[in-house]
Amino acid sequence: MMSFQLKLTNEQYLLYLEAFMKKLEKEKDYITQLDSVTGDGDHWVNMDMGFRKLIDQKSDLEAVTFGEMFKKIGMTIMSTVGGSSGVLYGSGYIRAAQTVGDLQELDAAKLADMLQAFLNAIMERGKAKPGDKTMIDTLHGGVESMRQKLAENAGDAEVLRALKSGALAGMESTKEMEAAKGRAYYQTNKGVGNLDPGAVTMYYQIEALVDVLMSDQR
């Protein structure tokens, strides 16, 4: 188990997208309801439309560099997801594309760099920070705990588990936050007591990614 080496390939990334899609399909009512409470109720529809389009165009994403793949994903999401999440994910992917360039595989450090770039892009685009009750909280939680494990020279498996558990904690932390960005900001209760829908779907992605990567380990 200690010998597990993370080598994220283009193929695996597509597997991960499909795994996320499956999870998303199952949680339609839950996510819609979360966005109805704090926002305008369209987050699931937005995400579903965009990621379904991605899966449909899967063949375009095969056998290209990570840079090219992320750029394509970013562009597709941007034009099909719509809403705030469309441009936020789009920005994340396009910044990530610059980070990974023409790599064919990502190791744990590169994955962390990529996720950090993704996070930074979202924060810049949304002019938001951790604690604002958004998707940022999930990603930030995951990246921070991942980087800590990397700094400690932990094995890749441990790094990945940290990514997932940090993301989960980040997501859960949105429940008691007051929203500062996004629609919930303008609600009188500011969404306190509800998870942020974007934080939840962000967690589904990190969870699916880690699960796909770890499944190779067995």
Next chain:
Amino acid sequence: MMSFQLKLTNEQYLLYLEAFMKKLEKEKDYITQLDSVTGDGDHWVNMDMGFRKLIDQKSDLEAVTFGEMFKKIGMTIMSTVGGSSGVLYGSGYIRAAQTVGDLQELDAAKLADMLQAFLNAIMERGKAKPGDKTMIDTLHGGVESMRQKLAENAGDAEVLRALKSGALAGMESTKEMEAAKGRAYYQTNKGVGNLDPGAVTMYYQIEALVDVLMSDQR
């Protein structure tokens, strides 16, 4: 009584206008109701506004030729009565002004000419004829029976009585007519069973004129 000679003066005309105004004030509800059934209900308001203005400006109408007086009356009525009746009376008076020119007095024949010109102007302006259920029926009835007496060389008193009775008959004939002009035309029942409001106020005027003239006779 046979010696009664009709000499309509400018002064008498003003007396007549006041007499008509008195009658009109009394019949507010009746006239309004008649126009509400067949039209848009504003005939009394229109007439009242215009003739009140006339009486207010009475001093302008003193000591001028009939031609000038009728032109002034026509212009005032035209701009203050409004609606169809405003322009119809305006047309009548202005045509009448041309007929009487600079006369200071009207005899019976000239009065008949004047009323005929008045009638013709209304018929031309309204593109209407007797039988269309309008004010024309009253005036036409009056003028016709007046001219018949004149042709028979009847005395002025008889001529005036014929004017009044002919007008009354004309007015009453509108009750069973179908409207061809004015709003009642477009009502499904076309106003059958109701007097035409314009025919009634036209009768009030002829009645008032004859009564003022005949009162001199006593």
Next chain:
Amino acid sequence: MKKIINHPDHVVTEMLEGIALAHPEVVYFKEAEVIARKEKSIKVGLVSGGGSGHEPSHAGYVGKGMLDAAVAGNVFASPSPDRVLKGIQEANGGKGVLLIIKNYSGDIMNFQMAQELAEMEGIEVDHVVVKDDVAVPDSTYSTGRRGIAGTVFVHKVAGAKAETGASLQEVKQVAEKTIANIRSMGMAMSSCVLPGVGTPSFTLGADEIEIGMGIHGEPGIEKSPVLPAKEIAKKLVEPILNDFEKMSGEVAVMVNGLGATPLMELYILFKEVTELLKQHDISIYRAYVGNFMTALEMSGASLTLLNLDEELKALLDAPCQTPAMKG
């Protein structure tokens, strides 16, 4: 009734004051309720007008290349002859004046009376009567077809002709040619509210529209459930095309909003009209989409086609500079 007004009795005066304040190239004559060009020139004068509530008709079309004066009556009521006379006097540049009248009995009587008064003053006056609405043969206020949004084409064409220095006879001729080549048809989706009345002039069911309704709420020819834009376009295009005896194959199209219909919908309707015309091999030389002759806050639209020849095309294209139409 929710309206941005002060008092129902003052809406016309205050509106015209607003127009003159907003557009310094026109001048307002109070009491006569006339809006006229400030700069006079030696040309045939054009005067139009009618009841208020149809803005920008007609004051919005006063200016270079279109009208010389517009005369306003009270809301939906014809202006009296003395008002029209003032309009004629202001429009008179010495070459005579043409009155462009919409076919409503009140307007006809009042404008013709004014014409006679002006002639008594020695002004040469002639008139044309616009009757473009193919919906109904007679209506609540007209004997014969009503005059509606197509009137704006008459303002434009006759206005351009007058600007060339043409004679009264020539301007009248081209106005009559224009009138002979205009057909319009409207539909309404909701009523308007007269300021002095305060309640809707008519009612339509929650899902009902009326084809052929007039710009004062006069009855149309057919009530129907709400239809897709494509079907509405058919209901407007077909009676118009059926009514033309012959066509040149080239038209100007006006899709006119009645007041409360968003421009978005007018453009969608226009697109559908384009497609129907294409099917009939009719090409669009020039298009006008917007609010040209409204009915207070009525929602709905009218379609006008002007069948073109070379002369009409050139006159449509001639420059104009008015509050509501420029180019």
Next chain:
Amino acid sequence: MKKIINHPDHVVTEMLEGIALAHPEVVYFKEAEVIARKEKSIKVGLVSGGGSGHEPSHAGYVGKGMLDAAVAGNVFASPSPDRVLKGIQEANGGKGVLLIIKNYSGDIMNFQMAQELAEMEGIEVDHVVVKDDVAVPDSTYSTGRRGIAGTVFVHKVAGAKAETGASLQEVKQVAEKTIANIRSMGMAMSSCVLPGVGTPSFTLGADEIEIGMGIHGEPGIEKSPVLPAKEIAKKLVEPILNDFEKMSGEVAVMVNGLGATPLMELYILFKEVTELLKQHDISIYRAYVGNFMTALEMSGASLTLLNLDEELKALLDAPCQTPAMKG
């Protein structure tokens, strides 16, 4: 819901098709939902846009003297960055492109993303953000003041500047000066209905109006019973004047209808505004009365003042030729 549409999903596409069919000087790019000038020239390109439903904003302002491209989102939803990118590409004449963004978080995020994408393609892009609405400091869709009808002044002024051959920096500067000198305030009397929703976005009582409401129906600052035009004018003029730190004494005024308010009422409101400004010794250099930035069929109006200097006056007066603004 009574609308002249075919299907709520197609309103934007069909409307833009209609615009391009009606105005042959512009061209429509499907999918990107972009309307751009047909004739390109070497000058700074101007791009604006945002959710649909505000027509004639913004496609109606594409043309000589104003915008080079307008990008449409779905009704009341920001266009995605790829659409805006297409607008930038079409507007790019080699001298760089300026984005005129209204201050809504969706628009900001999508336009800035597009700016970065365009920069990656080597196009020089900059942007300005219009926040003219003095009603509320933050709103349902914006951090900071909303951008509303005053945006049209930015199109006009920056468009005229770009036409002179000025650099991107110079055009941006004058756009920012314009923005700094614009204040707006609106009021609504009835709701609008989103085509895809079918029911009113908000409700007001039968005799209630809302001061400060946004162009998407975002809450304002005060509900009030229906007021006379004079009082409404005060409610709009005062917060605007209070918000200017200093004024030149000469302004451009825009009285903008939200969609269903008759032009008659807009002119009456304008007249009242004129009188209030007079009391403050402010003179009106130029007036705009009509529907410039609507909210579907909402009824109500907004007032915008642009505080002028000589440069802004000259640029306002410069010629323009677009579907919705000419002169």
